[in-house]
Amino acid sequence: MASTPLPFARFEWMIAWRYLRARRADGGVSAMTWISLIGISLAVFALVATLAVREGLRSDIIQTMLGANAHAEIHYRRDFSAEIPVDHLIRDYDALVDRISALPEVTLASPLIRGQVMGSYRGRNVPVDVFGIGTQDLHNYPMIAASDGAIGDLANFEKGVAIGAMMARQLGVTVGDRIKLISPNGVKTPMGTSPRVNAYEVTYIFSSGQGFVDQSRLYLPLAEAQSFFNREGAVDQVDLRLTKPEQASEMVLPLLRNSGDRAYITTWQDRAGGMIQALKMQDNAIFIVLSILVLIAALNIVSGLIMLVKNKGRDIGILRTMGLSQGSILRVFFLCGASVGTAGTLVGVVLGVIFAANIDSVYGLVDWITGSGVRDLEASGFFFPSAVVTFGDVASAAGLSLALSWLITVFPARRAARMNPVEALRYE
Structure with a gap:
């Protein structure tokens, strides 16, 4: 057969x-x-x-979004229900940074102060989003530290402020000029809180390629920001950069376990969810x-x-x-x-x-x-x-x-x- x-x-x-x-x-x-x-x-x-x-x-x-922004942020919750009300400030940020930095997925943990003020120069005024940050930490944001068309030297950051190129054009300033920062929450006196006005030299002008960053962002040395915003010994948040930013949502639980009971995490994916x-x-x-x-x-x-x-x-x-x-x-x-x-x-x-x-x-x-x-x-x-x-x-x-x-x-x-x-x- x-x-x-x-x-x-x-x-x-x-x-x-x-x-x-x-x-x-x-x-x-x-x-x-x-x-x-x-x-x-x-x-x-x-x-x-x-x-x-x-x-x-x-x-x-x-890459453009993350070049000038954190991959994740650690914040503390307010607690007004306690016998002694607790604000949102992070006062143990040095210990928190040490714990978070020990995680292998974290490449940078930088204490940060955020505040909104008015910037002024020779009659021109613009709203300013202030980031108080350490000099070494700022060098780890490539779209800021290594931006194309940057003017000035970031090594002089401790002597003044770093601002975006669009903000510099709106105010008409260049490196070496001094701009005023006006904060409504300034000096506390017996008569109430009076606005705080400080002048800072522009030492560095960056161009990140993001319009909203270049138009509104100003970087201030951390110690100076703590004094200006009445944050002595505290920060508003801790910004994190990760080895794998696309997996930021997966890092939320490990970060919470190392951040304390009052902590909550926001990632760049939360901020850019719609996009x-x-x-x-x-x-x-x-x-x-x-x-x-x-x-x-x-x-x-x-x-x-x-x-x-x-x-x-x-x-x-x-x-x-x-x-x-x-x-x-x-x-x-x-x-x-x-x-x-x-x-x-x-x-x-x-x-x-x-x-x-x-x-x-x-x-x-x-x-x-x-x-x-x-x-x-x-x-x-x-x-x-x-x-x-x-x-x-x-x-x-x-x-x-x-x-x-x-x-x-x-x-x-x-x-x-x-x-x-x-x-x-x-x-x-």
Whole structure:
């Protein structure tokens, strides 16, 4: 008794390969095969490249947000229900910083004082968000300490203040000028609290790239901020920078265990929750639209395979009379369509990865072709993101393309398998 050949046997591959190579004059669909291959390749290329640019945009936005801000913040709750009311100030901040810094995921724990005052210079006034921080801690915020276009020297921070570039333009100040800070909660006297007015020299002007930071933020040495805001021996919060900012929410419980009963934690994800949700919705919309593009490209495989089945009707009849089963015929034509989809997917993935890896060269080429078009747009405030290729994005793009191209190939392959050999050879 003859043994039944295993599925996808060598002869099935040989027949499928012969059909794919056959020219139209010989009853094949070589031109249609190339069109299907190119269509799948371009669709997958577009999907991989777009996902890479999308991931690069997300990364750039997060890096910009976190370059001048803490990844997480430790605050203390007020407690007015106690016999002796307790305010929100952190007075044991040195011990708290030591405990938090011992965690391997924490790269920086910096005591901070926050306050809102009025900044004034020669009749010009702007609202100012004051950050009282230590000099060494400020050096750990790259968008501040290493900002492009910075003026002055951060080494002189202890002698004055550091302000944003937009605030400096609004006030009309530069390095060396002295600005006044006016706080309504100033000196306490028997007649009440009188405003406190101090003048500080501008020693450093930064440009973080974030409009709201450059427009309103001023950094003041911690000791001076404690005196100015009546916080002697205390701070308002402790700012943290983590080794993995994207996992900040997972660090909440370990931080709470080391921060005391009155502590509560806020992360950058809490502050930017709306933006993160908007980015996720945008990601889903982009993926759905490009998935439709891949589906349209995969339909070319179906049309080509239907033409192949029609042209190979006589061959199918002969193969069936020679003893090939319906399953073998189905697998032969499935291999024809699936091979085109697989090859197109691989080519598209390679092209997409190459494009993403050389995105700066692509921007440079566009700039050269358009005559400084990219630089002009950047000068006008347009943002050209980087591209970040992740395994998950490549796997999702490749998986989608393979699933669609393999799935839709089954239907014309089943049609070929169900063809009646007698009808196929009747007029031969």
